[in-house]
Amino acid sequence: MSTENHHPGDVAAAQEQTFRTGDPARIRALAHPVRLDLITFLEEVGEATATQCADRLGETVANCSFHLRTLAKAGFIEAAPARGREKPWRPTPRGRRIEVDPDEPGSQIAIAELVSLAMLREAERVRGFLPRLGRRPEAWKDTVTVTMSMFWATADEMRELVTAVNDLADRFEGRDDDPSLRPEGARIGRLFATVNPDDFPTSDEVS
Template identity: 35%
Template sequence: MTESDERRTISDPAALKALAHPLRLKILRHLGTSGPATSTTLAAALGENTGTLSYHLRQLHRGGFIEDIPERATGRERWWRGVRGLDVRRPPEGEMTEGERVAAAALDRMRMAEDVRLAQRYDAEQARSEGWMRGSRALSHLTREELSDFHDAYLELLLRFSRGPEEAPPGARPILLRWFGLPAD
């Protein structure tokens, strides 16, 4: 496993604040599904101007979510890619300022809205997906520690199968994966 393949945890409130913007989430999605891009190519793909994209790219870079690719640079043009293997965790409430809590809550709402849209899409399209949509539901009785162990094992499994568009074999497609656990009582 190379250094770039190792899981890195990001739980710094300031870094997470960088994610609490819809355009930044779109940038990360585009880099994750389409591969490296410049601010110019991202601007065209996302319908934004390059100045706006450059600002948001800097915020994502500062937060540790993207990295530049110096070997692809030509002149002043910088190429960006998403950082692989990130484990983004919400810091404990007591470690955040009020402003950071507001940003974390906004990020939580954006992510949940996306998750609801994905669940609705799964419901509507799964039967016709020809095996491209898979899901599972379960109920288990776990201790808090076992739930934490399950979560860590899931992250390890994600890391094992994690690759960007540059490393994907022929026939691979970008697949959105979600997992969450919550008490049933």
Template identity: 35%
Template structure:
């Protein structure tokens, strides 16, 4: 099952919630995750442009985009002709919270691997950034004692902070001239190890 939460402003929908194990497995493919992420930031675009961005073949991108469309993660955008029809993401975010299933765990693991790959690349290339960006970036962790309700509250408050910048994603005119895309990972889990 796919649930789509609409955006009140009528723009890109807020989120797509996946519960169907087939949709979870489909989204776990690295190329499909990459395509959805690119469409959210740089879309809409055609399969030909997707091939240029990903290094995959046009046929491969077309196949993966059609698979994503089958599960409500992307859709055809306006414009284009024939095979050169553009695609767009259906929502800003994808979540599979409360989808207790092996497929959900596999998708979470695939996403964690993707995050790790992006973090490693960011660390390896940070010397190329201007000093103000190097100083602004942060990397670290905290261990705090929370109840489940408090952890949920922290997540909601963090979402509110980020939400105040959310309109910039869909409307470039709202971005300051020196704004750049910044990936912020929101990961919190109950520590199951005996040592930190």
């Protein structure tokens, strides 16, 4: 099980600089609604102060400061260059990959908690978006889908599908940091997809 996010930049370079962790403490540092909101906001705007984060999230500055420091300690964000008295934060300039570490007790449980929280948040985000479809401009027709499929596949075929899904957004690399790469009319889009078997074979079936 893994969850992955790529920050802008050359794909090959991003792979070399990927921040990988299976540390349960680091994973749980991210598994908090406010911290996920902070990460999302910082990825949208590039950098922001605790005050700006508080304004966006409707939280107190003190609460945002605490959660920002927690994210920084875990390696997900870092301090950006100061702007006078302002002390902004920004996402670390590299991809991040969170994956099960067989040598770390609790790694899989921590990832399951994080993924469960992220899935619930994404489901709620999509649910909140759907009523807006009635106001969709004609130019944005056929840009929304909720896809559910059931199929029979081997483990190798599912691995191929997981890789294909993970690679879907690679074509948009670099657009967050460099606005000149964004085509006219581009807006922030989001991809939420799952691929999984209904169950796993028993030991008798494997043999």
